Amino acid sequence: MRPLLEVRGLKKYYPIKTGLFGKSVGQVKAVDNVDLDIYPNETLGLVGESGCGKSTLARLILRLERPNAGTTIFGGIDARNATGESIRNLRSGMQVIFQDPFGSLNPRKKVLSLVEEPMLIHRIGTKSEIRERALRLMELVGMHKDVLGRYPHEFSGGQRQRICIARSLALNPKLVICDEPVSALDVSIQAQVINLLIDLQDELGLSYLFISHDLSVVGYISDRVAVMYLGSIVESAPTSSIYNHPMHPYTQALLASVPVPKPGLKKVKPKLRGDISNMLYTLDGCVFSPRCSLAKDICYNTKPDLIEKEEGHLVACHMC
Amino acid sequence: MAEQVKSDMDEVRNLSLDKSILLIDDLHTHFFTSDGVIKAVDGVTLSLKKGFVLGIVGESGCGKTVLALSVMRLIPDPPGRIVKGRIIFDGADLLALDEDEMRRIRGGQISMIFQDPMSSLNPVFTIGAQVSEVILLHDRDVSGPRPALAKAVDVLKIVGIPSPEKRIKDYPHQLSGGMRQRVMIAMALACRPKLMIADEPTTALDVTTQAQILTLMNDLKDKIGTSIILVTHDLGIVAETCQEVAVMYTGKIVEFSNVDKIFNNPLHPYTNGLMKALPVIDNRSESSRLYTIPGTVPPFTDLPSGCTFHDRCEESMDICAHEFPPVCYPEPDHMVRCWRFKT
Numbered sequence: 104m105r106p107l108l109e110v111r112g113l114k115k116y117y118p119i120k121t122g123l124f125g126k127s128v129g130q131v132k133a134v135d136n137v138d139l140d141i142y143p144n145e146t147l148g149l150v151g152e153s154g155c156g157k158s159t160l161a162r163l164i165l166r167l168e169r170p171n172a173g174t175t176i177f178g179g180i181d182a183r184n185a186t187g188e189s190i191r192n193l194r195s196g197m198q199v200i201f202q203d204p205f206g207s208l209n210p211r212k213k214v215l216s217l218v219e220e221p222m223l224i225h226r227i228g229t230k231s232e233i234r235e236r237a238l239r240l241m242e243l244v245g246m247h248k249d250v251l252g253r254y255p256h257e258f259s260g261g262q263r264q265r266i267c268i269a270r271s272l273a274l275n276p277k278l279v280i281c282d283e284p285v286s287a288l289d290v291s292i293q294a295q296v297i298n299l300l301i302d303l304q305d306e307l308g309l310s311y312l313f314i315s316h317d318l319s320v321v322g323y324i325s326d327r328v329a330v331m332y333l334g335s336i337v338e339s340a341p342t343s344s345i346y347n348h349p350m351h352p353y354t355q356a357l358l359a360s361v362p363v364p365k366p367g368l369k370k371v372k373p374k375l376r377g378d379i380s381n382m383l384y385t386l387d388g389c390v391f392s393p394r395c396s397l398a399k400d401i402c403y404n405t406k407p408d409l410i411e412k413e414e415g416h417l418v419a420c421h422m423c
Numbered sequence: 424m425a426e427q428v429k430s431d432m433d434e435v436r437n438l439s440l441d442k443s444i445l446l447i448d449d450l451h452t453h454f455f456t457s458d459g460v461i462k463a464v465d466g467v468t469l470s471l472k473k474g475f476v477l478g479i480v481g482e483s484g485c486g487k488t489v490l491a492l493s494v495m496r497l498i499p500d501p502p503g504r505i506v507k508g509r510i511i512f513d514g515a516d517l518l519a520l521d522e523d524e525m526r527r528i529r530g531g532q533i534s535m536i537f538q539d540p541m542s543s544l545n546p547v548f549t550i551g552a553q554v555s556e557v558i559l560l561h562d563r564d565v566s567g568p569r570p571a572l573a574k575a576v577d578v579l580k581i582v583g584i585p586s587p588e589k590r591i592k593d594y595p596h597q598l599s600g601g602m603r604q605r606v607m608i609a610m611a612l613a614c615r616p617k618l619m620i621a622d623e624p625t626t627a628l629d630v631t632t633q634a635q636i637l638t639l640m641n642d643l644k645d646k647i648g649t650s651i652i653l654v655t656h657d658l659g660i661v662a663e664t665c666q667e668v669a670v671m672y673t674g675k676i677v678e679f680s681n682v683d684k685i686f687n688n689p690l691h692p693y694t695n696g697l698m699k700a701l702p703v704i705d706n707r708s709e710s711s712r713l714y715t716i717p718g719t720v721p722p723f724t725d726l727p728s729g730c731t732f733h734d735r736c737e738e739s740m741d742i743c744a745h746e747f748p749p750v751c752y753p754e755p756d757h758m759v760r761c762w763r764f765k766t
Contacts, residue, residue, distance in 0.1 A: 152629035323702035362659030
């Protein structure tokens with residue numbers, strides 16, 4: 104099967120500027136040579152700690168940022184060559200849900216016009232068709248149509264996230280990028296939103312790129328999981344494979360760090376040195392080598408490639 | 424009914440008075456706002472044994488932070504005020520102390536760690552100055568800034584900051600999030616407090632850093648013998664670090680027991696719902712949907728009558744809508760406030 108989204112060699116470097124004239128003294132490799140595939144009706148989980156480049160990768164896929172190198176091919180359209188009309192098609196096929204449902208809804212607009220807005224911009228259908236579709240979308244995400252005349256501040260966090268979801272579905276996207284969609288929500292509300300996302304996927308055949316730092320949520324919702332560290336994908340595999348049999352030392356440490364809600368469970372504590380490294384210092388070798396307990400000379404000198412060690416299980420590590 | 428509740432409360436008091444470092448007794452903290460009186464802490468009775476870690480769990484807006492701040496007597500007044508109750512710490516009622524006496528206890532005998540280390544450290548002072556300030560204020564054995572700074576270096580070493588003698592000259596912005604939280608813990612532990620209150624100490628941190636900080640807090644508890652109140656919404660953290668757990672909902676403790684009973688045999692429908700709503704890694708094939716508690720946490724300005732959970736509860740009975748359930752003890756060490764357990 105052909106992937107819905109192919110990401111090839113994507114790079115985004117930000118220059119570090121200092122002084123009065125903004126002299127460039129180096130660069131932050133926010134996304135460094137990332138390859139990814141997302142297949143139709145699949146959920147790819149993307150995990151990593153803060154500052155590892157997860158959100159930058161999402162912005163690059165959405166073309167909200169231009170990459171320094173590499174490309175994304177979505178539904179057969181190469182984003183590099185896309186201009187004008189074709190970039191519009193690209194964008195309507197990919198939508199995004201952000202973490203903060205408070206910051207992503209215009210407080211001066213009523214719910215109805217918030218949901219209608221994307222359809223008006225992309226000029227699909229007449230005014231009455233758009234209104235009808237907005238009503239259907241609100242029903243789809245479980246909101247009563249009586250609330251359409253209200254403003255965002257009148258809703259709770261979970262309800263606002265439902266409005267964001269309705270809005271992201273307005274243009275019939277094939278891929279929805281969920282950037283920490285449940286991180287700001289309480290446990291009981293989080294479960295409601297996760298269930299909604301799963302139901303919508305089954306109903307509409309959506310693909311998700313599900314970005315989160317919460318490994319339990321990602322493990323629950325994803326078909327495949329990719330682990331990111333300092334701008335690079337270090338491991339990617341089917342969910343059960345990566346959780347039962349993590350290969351990369353970073354993935355192992357990450358999984359061992361997750362608090363498990365079972366009292367008395369004795370766990371092996373991860374052997375990790377230091378904090379997440381500063382992106383400002385560029386390393387020749389493996390990005391994880393300064394913190395890794397297994398690191399040998401080769402790890403400090405040569406960057407490992409992402410290699411398929413088992414069927415569908417890719418790892419970037421010299422020691423695996 | 425009221426007498427029954429009262430005698431139950433007496434029982435808690437007698438059971439725990441001898442071994443406990445902290446006893447909160449029928450505490451009410453209210454906020455007087457233009458929208459009406461908000462009863463953020465509404466009749467909380469709790470005790471913490473010496474050397475134990477007590478977890479207070481609940482969703483946002485359930486009053487857990489206000490409870491923690493009440494113990495420190497840091498409730499902004501106006502609009503807030505502790506209207507009723509006692510907080511017995513180490514034999515003395517904190518609510519009866521004047522502000523000077525309270526100031527000596529705060530930071531010295533009871534210390535607090537807040538969620539956000541960036542906004543709880545002063546950006547214009549070095550971390551050495553900030554840690555030694557606590558020592559100068561509370562440690563009578565230390566006189567003068569130089570010995571205080573030397574002690575600050577020791578404390579920073581204990582919390583695992585590499586080369587602390589250099590780091591004391593750094594400003595908070597020069598440290599990573601995990602390092603900043605270590606500095607906060609160093610400040611909290613500098614005077615070997617008897618009680619430490621940690622309000623979501625790792626929520627702003629990454630999982631690997633979180634694991635390091637929690638391990639550190641546990642080690643220090645054993646080393647120094649500090650009792651800890653851990654306020655959090657993360658049930659995983661509670662299971663790993665706490666011995667006793669109080670579940671809070673709309674300003675009230677609805678269930679209180681040791682960690683095994685809370686996780687393996689939760690009695691209150693709310694606790695039970697929270698446990699079932701947690702996503703567990705890779706169990707989607709077994710059960711395709713997560714359990715959800717219907718509805719949302721009600722705002723304090725619009726609480727339902729009777730049991731405040733009854734309109735979200737699958738097991739609610741007629742009486743639930745009329746009266747808040749009393750304190751019930753289905754087992755001697757397991758408290759729950761639910762009509763189903765009223766004998």
